[in-house]
Amino acid sequence: MWAGCTWMQPAHVWGANMHELGIVFHMIDTLEEIGRENELTAISRVTLDLGEVSGVLPDYLQDCWRWAADRTELLRSATLDVQAIEAVTVCNSCGRTYGTIEYGKTCPHCGSPDTVLLRGLEIEIREIEAM
Numbered sequence: 001m002w003a004g005c006t007w008m009q010p011a012h013v014w015g016a017n018m019h020e021l022g023i024v025f026h027m028i029d030t031l032e033e034i035g036r037e038n039e040l041t042a043i044s045r046v047t048l049d050l051g052e053v054s055g056v057l058p059d060y061l062q063d064c065w066r067w068a069a070d071r072t073e074l075l076r077s078a079t080l081d082v083q084a085i086e087a088v089t090v091c092n093s094c095g096r097t098y099g100t101i102e103y104g105k106t107c108p109h110c111g112s113p114d115t116v117l118l119r120g121l122e123i124e125i126r127e128i129e130a131m
């Protein structure tokens with residue numbers, strides 16, 4: 001399965017999409033479970049929340065999705081709609097929030113390193129459109 005998918009990919013993504021492929025397989029498992037529970041025969045669209053710092057590359061995710069989804073009954077030709085979720089960090093010293101991508105782990109308001117990521121790691125199915 002894995003080797004097959006890698007083989008199917010264009011040369012430029014060779015070896016770069018193992019992470020994304022694992023996520024796609026996990027998503028398909030989840031969707032097939034939802035499909036069984038709700039007696040769905042086909043899903044036409046899946047909306048996924050994808051955090052900016054989740055480490056997932058949307059392009060690779062789409063490639064893997066297309067390859068894997070078309071090999072299932074339930075998800076054949078289903079569209080994957082990826083919604084980017086901005087990464088936000090909160091500072092424990094001053095209580096303010098800021099963009100994680102821009103400033104990293106140091107608070108730009110007070111300079112404190114005592115900060116916690118609020119969101120930006122999500123890889124979550126938000127919506128499913130069944131036929």
Ligand SMILES: [Zn+2]
Binds near residue numbers: 093111
């Ligand atoms: Zn601060």
